[in-house]
Amino acid sequence: MIARDFFLDGSELFRTLSDWQPNVIVCFIVDDLVINLRDQIPPEVPIVSTARVQQLSNTAVVLASAIEFYCQAHRLFDQLQVNEVWQFVFGGEPTGQSSQRQYREYAARHNVVYHSQWAPEPQTLVDLHKSVEVDPDVEFWLNQLPKPVGIFSQNTLAGCYLARTCELIGLKVPVDVAIIGSDGFQVATSTHPPVTSVLVPAPEIGLRAVDIAIEMLETGSGPCEPVIIEGLTILERASTGGGCRVDCDIDAALQFIGQHACEGVKVNDVVEQTQGVSRMTFHKRFLEVAGITPGAAIRERRMREARWLLSQTDVAPGTICGLCGYREYPHFYKVFRASEGVSPTQYRNLVK
Structure with a gap:
């Protein structure tokens, strides 16, 4: 087996894959890009995604446990004695709706009050080092929340976005708003204060994804439902008062x-x-x-x-x-x- 590693986007991705003619693809891409990828490659070529996507033919998904994330986020916010806990979801369907549905189900099973706020993904999100555009609806929502409040998000970069938005509108993190994001190390530590974030079991997810890819190649079928890998932890930083x-x-x-x-x-x-x-x-x-x-x-x-x-x-x-x-x-x-x-x-x- 020859493995190739790539980091490409859009049409360049499809041209490269067309040249390579892969037997199987393991990727970290979501929603529309996976749908386009599925349309561009032969239907018999399996895809294994390590990001949440809607159900597609001959496409498997391997993910960290969202339930584990919710449990740990609520446990941390309970320790901080916040008045309310909110989920923050960026636009992008169907992932946004899926995240809200998952959390709604979790809240019902664990007898916690369900609060979720949706916002369109800002154009400046890709490069938060330059500037952040404050969405008036997000500003209004943050200002009217009962302080102190805890907010978590499964969207990459959302924790950083929230921390910078709070800074711009005069809210103190974590005194007024405690934040847990799913941002990677470099993003989470680029804000002031650094954002508490999720440490997913990436090696285990990657190995399981490769195992499933090989299984799909050999048998012609794979798991119908997302494969959930546990072992997620929350790495505390200053946005929840961590680092002490x-x-x-x-x-x-x-x-x-x-x-x-x-x-x-x-x-x-x-x-x-x-x-x-x-x-x-x-x-x-x-x-x-x-x-x-x-x-x-x-x-x-x-x-x-x-x-x-x-x-x-x-x-x-x-x-x-x-x-x-x-x-x-x-x-x-x-x-x-x-x-x-x-x-x-x-x-x-x-x-x-």
Whole structure:
């Protein structure tokens, strides 16, 4: 099996797939793009998406548990003693309606009051580093909520959007509005204050998606309902008053490294995002528990990713360098050779 990795959009995506003529596709794309993809490729080619999409023929879905997210969000908001808990949903059908329906069902089963607010997705959402357009309806909604209030969202970037909107309209986070988003590390930490976010079991989701893809290739059929993977955790940051731990949380550090090492994070990032102690204290405790230093753990996670990409894909070593969190190839080459005893190219020739 030859695996190819790509990050493309729109017509470029379809042209590339047409050239590759894949036997199966594992992707993280939603709604309209998946529908278009399904229309563009032969119906016998299975698709496995790790993002929520509507039910389509020969298309399987693998997701983190939304119920687990709701439970943990409510538990955290209960600790904060907020007056109300709201779900915030960006536009985009049918995903928005699906999220609201799921939460409505959860609220009914767990005897909690259902509150949900929908808003159209702002055009500035793609680049929140530039500016945020305050939607008058969102501003009115935020202002009339009983403070303190807790808001969570399953939409990527929505937590960041809410935090910046609150700042612009004079609401204090987390004093007035506590926020939990599903934003990734780089987005969640780019706001002030940093947004509490979801840490999904990405490796488990990816492995299960690949297993299902192989199963669909071999049997011609796959699961009709979304496959739910549990193991989600909420990574507390300042938007819910987090970041004040008094002890080392090595499990959180290891999970954070597993999720983000290949994004170029450093030991300081691990300390800032998961600990409430000094770097020196964390380093000592991490070494006692894990048997290696935090830096070595980050390096080993990157090397594990590099070994997999070299052995299972045709991605060029120069590209793998960036995918594993290294900015410059000479540095990646040096680290890989020190770890494996051979160069990346030699390793690929040995194992393929």
